[in-house]
Amino acid sequence: MARIPLEDNYTDVLRKAQRGRKIPDKELLAQSGVSAADLATVRAGKPIDTVLRRLARHLRLGPNALGAMAEKAWYPEQPNFPRGFLMFNSPFEDMTVNSYVIWDTKTKLAAAFDTGSTSEPMLNEIQSAGLTLRYIFLTHTHRDHVADLPRLAKATGAEVWASEREPSDYPGAKTFKENAHFHLGEIAIKTLLTWGHSPGLTTFFVTGLSWPLAVVGDSIFASSMGGSATHFIDQYQNNYSKILTLPRDTVLACGHGPLTTLAQEKKHNPFFAP
Numbered sequence: 001m002a003r004i005p006l007e008d009n010y011t012d013v014l015r016k017a018q019r020g021r022k023i024p025d026k027e028l029l030a031q032s033g034v035s036a037a038d039l040a041t042v043r044a045g046k047p048i049d050t051v052l053r054r055l056a057r058h059l060r061l062g063p064n065a066l067g068a069m070a071e072k073a074w075y076p077e078q079p080n081f082p083r084g085f086l087m088f089n090s091p092f093e094d095m096t097v098n099s100y101v102i103w104d105t106k107t108k109l110a111a112a113f114d115t116g117s118t119s120e121p122m123l124n125e126i127q128s129a130g131l132t133l134r135y136i137f138l139t140h141t142h143r144d145h146v147a148d149l150p151r152l153a154k155a156t157g158a159e160v161w162a163s164e165r166e167p168s169d170y171p172g173a174k175t176f177k178e179n180a181h182f183h184l185g186e187i188a189i190k191t192l193l194t195w196g197h198s199p200g201l202t203t204f205f206v207t208g209l210s211w212p213l214a215v216v217g218d219s220i221f222a223s224s225m226g227g228s229a230t231h232f233i234d235q236y237q238n239n240y241s242k243i244l245t246l247p248r249d250t251v252l253a254c255g256h257g258p259l260t261t262l263a264q265e266k267k268h269n270p271f272f273a274p
Contacts, residue, residue, distance in 0.1 A: 001119035003258070004089055004096065004098075004257060004258045005227065005257065005258075006069075006075070006079040006171060006221070006222055006223055006224070006227055006257050007095075007112065007222070007224060007254070007256040007257035008221060009045075009069070009070075009225035010047065010066055010069040010070040010270075011042075011043055011222070012224060013061065013066065013069065013224050013270050014042070014043070014055060014059065014061075014066075015227075015234050015270070016224070016225070016227040016232070017060065017061055017270075017271070018059055018272055019227070019229060019232070020227065020229075020232025020233065020235075020236070021059065021060070021232065022268070023058070023059070023235075025039070025272075028055070028058060028059075031058045032054040032055055032057070032058045033054060034051050034054050034055060036205070039049045039051070039055075039205075039234040040125075044255045046181075047067070047071065049070075049219055051068055051258070052066055052067055053066075053067070056270065057265060059132070061270040062147065062269070062270045062272070062273030062274055063266050063273075064273065065223070065267070065269060065270040065273035066270040068261055069223050069268075069270060074223070074268050075222075075258070076222045076223075076259065076260035076261065077132060077257055077261075077264065078258065079211055079251045079259060079261060080210070080257055081209060081210050081211065081251075082210055083105050083154075083207060083211050084102055084103055084104070084105055084187075084208070084210070085100070085101070085102050085209055085210075085213070086087055086100065086101045086122075086125055087100055087115055087253065087259065088100070088101075088121050088122050088187050089116070090116035090118050090121075091117060092116065092117040092143075092144040092147065093144070095144070095256060096256065097114070097116045097117060097144045097145060097255060097256055098114070098116065098254060098256060098257075099112065099113060099114040099115050099119070099122060099145075099217055100112065100114070100217055101113075101115040101122055101125065101126065101131070101133075101209065101215075102187065102206060103129070103131050103184065103187075104184045104185030104186055104208070105216065106162065106185050106186065107185040108129070108130055108131050108132055109131075109134050109143070109184040109185055110126065110128070110130055110131040110132060110133045110134065110184065111133070111134060111135040111137060111182070111184055111189065111232050111244065112133055112135070112136045112137070112152065112158070112215070113136075113137050113138075113139060113204060113215045113253070114137075114138060114139055114145040114255070115136070115145070115146055115147060115148040115149050115151075115152050116144075116145070116147065116148065116178055117144065117147045117148060117164040118147075118148050118156075119148040119149075119151055119152035120148075120151075120250070121151065122152065123151075123155055123156070124274070126156065131158040132157065133152075133157075133158040134158055134163060134184060135159050135182060136149070136152060136153055136156075136158045136159065136160045136161065137161050137162075137189075137202075137204055137215075138161065138162040138163075138166075138168055138202075138214055139201060139202055139203070139204070139215060139216070139217025139219075139255060140163075140198040140200060140201045140202065140217070140218065140237040141162060141166050141167075141168055141169075141198070141200075142198060142218070145218075145255060146168065146170075149168070149170055150170065153170060158246065159174060159225070160173040160174065161173070161174050161175070161176055161182075162174075162176075162177065162179055162200065162202075162203075163175065163176060163178075163191070163193065163197075163199075163200030163202045163265070164196075164200070165193070165195065165199045165200030166198055166199045166200025166201070167200075170268050176191050176202075177191075178191055179190065179191060179192075183242055184208075185208075187206060187207070187208035187209065188206070188208055189204050189205070189206050190204070190205045190206075190208050190273045191203075191204060191205075192204070192214075192242045192243070193242075194216065194217075194219040194235070194236070194238040194239060194243060195220065195229040195231070195234060195235070196219075196226065196232065196233075196234040196235020196236070196237075196239075197217075197218045197226030197227065197231075197235050197237060198218070199229050199231065201217055201219055201226070201235075202217065203215065203216045203219055203242065203243055204215060205246060205250075209263040211249055211250070211251045212246065212247050212249060212250040212251065212252065213251050213253060214243060214250050214251070214252050214262075215252065215253045216243060216252050216253065216254055216255070217254075217255040217257040218254075218256065219235065219238070219239055219243060219255075220239055220243060220252060220258050220265065220269070221255075221256055222252075222254060222255045222259075222260040222264075222265070222268075222269070223265075223268060223269050223270065224257075224270075224271065225239055225254075225269070226268065226272050235263065239271075239272075240272070243262070244265075244266065244272060246262055247262070248251050248261075248262050248263040248266070249261065249262070249263065250262040252265065255268050
């Protein structure tokens with residue numbers, strides 16, 4: 001698979017933080033000492049290190065991580081899963097979206113997370129590997145993540161599951177509560193409600209693979225996080241308390257952008273780095 005670009009650039013991070021924390025320009029300029037001209041320059045994609053550091057301090061962002069993002073100086077080291085895990089990346093309008101399959105290597109029982117814009121590559125891999133897809137888990141029901149749900153569900157007969165706070169309209173779909181547990185042979189899956197970007201946004205914490213895995217949907221991206229005009233603080237707090245407290249070697253399978261790890265995000269994500 002070709003290298004997947006980061007979902008956000010540094011201007012997206014600035015915008016999400018300012019909008020989410022409800023800080024108007026006038027207040028931001030007064031608090032940071034940044035001029036309106038310099039703010040406009042930075043927003044236009046022309047980073048000025050001293051300006052970024054001042055803005056970061058008042059937007060509660062990590063200045064070093066934000067600066068590295070602006071200079072395009074960091075990309076997450078990609079974790080390796082020898083078996084039991086596949087990532088799919090498909091185009092949707094002007095972006096790309098991720099979906100995933102995990103499976104128990106002994107029983108060949110599998111679960112999918114979201115569908116992306118097309119499930120065709122996923123279905124091909126499921127067939128070629130001789131897998132039985134038991135579950136289709138939805139991180140949330142935004143169109144880009146569930147666009148091909150009817151085909152995937154019909155082709156496999158798998159159960160469709162979504163949060164009780166954001167149920168799927170697919171006929172026969174089931175709902176789970178937070179801290180629900182599912183199993184595929186030796187693989188365990190636990191649901192964590194990490195809402196904010198959407199009402200029922202769920203992170204699925206998976207153990208039994210080569211690495212601990214958190215399928216986070218749009219909760220967190222490499223170097224960024226899911227935005228919300230109304231529930232940004234809820235999203236941030238859920239990320240901080242439920243995802244950042246997972247084991248440091250946990251792989252984060254994001255809804256957009258590349259794979260990353262919790263350890264890398266604690267150091268390189270402007271929202272969570274010191």
